[in-house]
């Protein structure tokens with residue numbers, strides 16, 4: 517057994533209390549052996565956490581990591597225009613190599629901001645999976661299906677690809693990669709394809725993840741065409757099961773909140789993307805009160821425009837108060853839970869908790885910063901004050917991915933260089 521000890525840190529426990537302790541990890545099993553005093557002993561490797569907070573690694577519940585290549589490509593438009601006029605034409609030019617380098621760029625940012633696990637919907641998923649395997653993170657990946665604008669054969673091919681990817685990659689990278697069947701949304705995938713393929717996804721034993729109720733423009737056509745609210749329609753098509761999770765859920769009514777709570781389907785709230793695209797304010801406090809599992813996600817870097825879960829936590833708390841017109845709504849504890857254990861539960865990964873027997877996924881945050889002084893309340897600091905640049909070390913599955921801000925599993929300068937070239941070449945191709 518090889519061991520790693522994270523020593524002298526302030527450890528954030530599952531009940532959100534903080535204790536000065538070491539954390540001892542079995543690196544082969546990727547598991548926490550013990551949390552307690554004086555565990556450095558003869559550990560094979562140590563990580564200094566003095567004057568630092570040791571937290572569960574952050575979980576990003578909804579991302580399109582390769583879209584890092586499109587950061588700043590198109591801003592200041594609402595969802596529909598942004599996708600139709602800018603993003604989809606650019607994505608039409610993306611090669612598998614572009615997706616690989618865009619993923620590596622995004623993974624660098626995830627590691628540097630303390631994220632150890634994420635859920636991702638995109639295409640050229642084998643490239644995303646290869647990047648995840650090498651970078652050392654944990655992920656739930658899927659191929660996003662869009663059937664609108666395609667003939668029947670092309671549409672069925674797309675849905676079949678999502679199913680095949682889900683089957684083939686589940687358990688890849690020594691179990692760090694799991695998968696889901698991923699229809700893009702309830703308006704971009706026709707009901708006939710849901711009826712045909714959802715039962716197959718259930719047979720494959722994978723969850724289903726999709727964008728839902730993101731804008732009023734997305735709700736209206738379903739109400740008009742089917743005479744039902746989108747999540748009633750989703751339930752009728754077998755898309756609201758306890759293992760499933762939806763992104764956004766901005767425009768949900770009371771009945772839909774009740775459906776989510778009854779079904780146990782997770783909601784991944786994406787406040788930065790919702791604000792930037794002016795999609796609306798999700799009723800997060802109402803969903804929490806109804807018992808919905810609420811996680812947090814960044815969405816892609818083209819609509820955020822970063823992948824920091826610390827930023828997302830702050831945005832969620834701030835926007836949640838504004839939406840509820842109540843300063844006590846969406847408190848610090850709720851967002852810290854949502855970015856760790858809540859998210860892990862929502863996307864079906866065993867992560868987000870720092871205790872014996874749990875997966876060894878951590879972020880170590882430097883507290884010796886003016887904006888983190890004084891140390892009244894670590895949960896408050898995580899929700900409101902800490903930033904990506906405060907993350908010192910990141911560990912996933914017992915492996916040190918970043919030590920003292922040096923990423924060990926990706927060559928940062930080389931990835932940036934390749935990303936610059938790929939982005940330049942992509943822009944030129946789109947402009948041709």
Ligand SMILES: CSC[C@H]1O[C@@H](n2cnc3c(O)ncnc32)[C@H](O)[C@@H]1O
Nearest residue numbers: 603637638639660661700727815816
């Ligand atoms: C078919 S792969 C995933 C697909 O989703 C697009 N996308 C990125 N952000 C959003 C969003 O906020 N709502 C809906 N769709 C989004 C992305 O560009 C890919 O095409």
Ligand SMILES: [Zn+2]
Nearest residue numbers: 727763815816
């Ligand atoms: Zn999205």
